[in-house]
Amino acid sequence: MPLPEPTGPEVAKDPIILLAGASGYVGGRLLxxxxxxxxxxxxxxxxxDKLRPLVSESTQVVRGDVLDPSSLGEALRGVHTAYYLVHLMSGSKDFEKEDRQAATxxxxxxxxxxxRRIVYLGGLGDDADPDLSPHLRSRHEVGRILNGSGAETIEFRASLVIGTGSLSFDLVKSLTDRLPVMLCPRWLTTPTQPVAVDDVLAYLLAARDLPPGASRVFEIGSPDVTTYGGMIREYARQRGLRRWLVSVPVLTPYLSSLWLALVTPAAFEVGRHxxxxxKNPTVVRDATALGVFPVRPMGVxxxxxxxxxGSPT
Incomplete structure (x- = not known):
């Protein structure tokens, strides 16, 4: 069904914003x-029908699937800024192929x-790293594809997002809650620069108000560089839990994923990816975002x- 044309004085002043990925963790909080x-x-x-009960009466909900190109034209008609917060990893074993096709x-x-503008949330990681994981490699590829659209593309690259409901943070939470003694693989010492979900949302909102310009990539993170082991220890400290981390260098990421599947609620495939x-360092190497946006991220x-x-956003 064609979308109704906006009427009234708001037509000239209120731009149309499209949110793709409203049912996801970040998209659901941005909505x-x-x-x-x-x-x-x-x-x-x-x-x-599943999304309509979750939105206000003024919000338009349109049927569309990023894997079905014929469904996107009407949805994007008249849109000024589109938020692309889609990630197909949870629903596909061949997520790289599907994410590539969806972005295309x-x-x-x-x-x-x-x-006019696409705002996208991807992942940190060094493109020059020959051992970059398929997950991070796919996140970067999606950014390049969107950048090739001709629309100005604002790509944010982030590490683990800290917030209840974030799958990566929930993995850390579940491990710490359930295991008093953890056999720790090497990746627990990998440097990372996580970011609070509230700060991610602040960046996404601020991107809409940037003056027109060239496409850009912004790396975002907290002011703290830590490790996954460090996050486990800090989470345990705040929860009043005593936890022991025992280093086992031979525990490979693949074996770690098997282990995680036993002790966390995450699906095996998602946890494995x-x-x-x-294993890849995910730290901010370019702090340009701090000079462009008024956001000052909180510490870990x-x-x-x-x-x-559960402090409100």
Whole structure:
């Protein structure tokens, strides 16, 4: 069904914003924040009936699937800024292929619709690393595909997102809650620069208000460089748990994923792909974002505290 044309004085002042990925962790938290902005918000959904009860009456929910290019043209009609927060890792064993196809479909549809700006959340990691995990490699590839759309693309690259409901953080949480003694693989000493979900949302919102310009990649993270072992220790400290981490260098990422499948609620395939990415350092090497955006990310200790106390965004 064609979308209704906006009417009234708001047509000239309220841009149309498309949110793809509203049912995901970050997208679901971004949705109510966008609804408070002076925009016409449109959400792309494979099953609109499931999403409609979660949005306000003024939010448009349109049927569309990033793997079905024929469903995207109408959804993107008249859109000024599109948020692309889609990641197909949880629903596909061949997620690299499907993420590539989905991004290609979306980029082509955005070009045809004349979308001005695409905002995308990807992952940190060094492109020059020959051992970059398939998960991080795919995140970077999606960014390049969207950048090729012709629309100005603002790509944020982040490490682990700290917040209840974030799959990566929930893996850390589940391990610490369930295992008093942990046999720790080498990847627990890999440097990482996680970021609080509230700060990710602040960056995403601020990207909409950037003046027009060239496509850019911004690396974002907390001011703290830590390790996954360090996050486990800090989480345990705040929860009042005594935990012992025993280093076992021979525990490979693949064996670690088998271990994680036994002690966490995460599906095996998703856990395996996430663990494969933990071997790669994910730190901010370019701090340009701090000079462009007014966001000042909180430290790891504060981010974990907020995740545990459920402090509102």
């Amino acid at each position: 109510p924040l966008l609804e408070r902005r002076p925009v016409v918000l449109r959400c792309l959904a494979r099953n609109p 479909n979306f980029a082509r549809a955005a070009t045809a619709a004349g979308v 996430l663990i494969e990415g933990l 200790r504060e981010a974990i505290r907020k995740a545990l106390t």
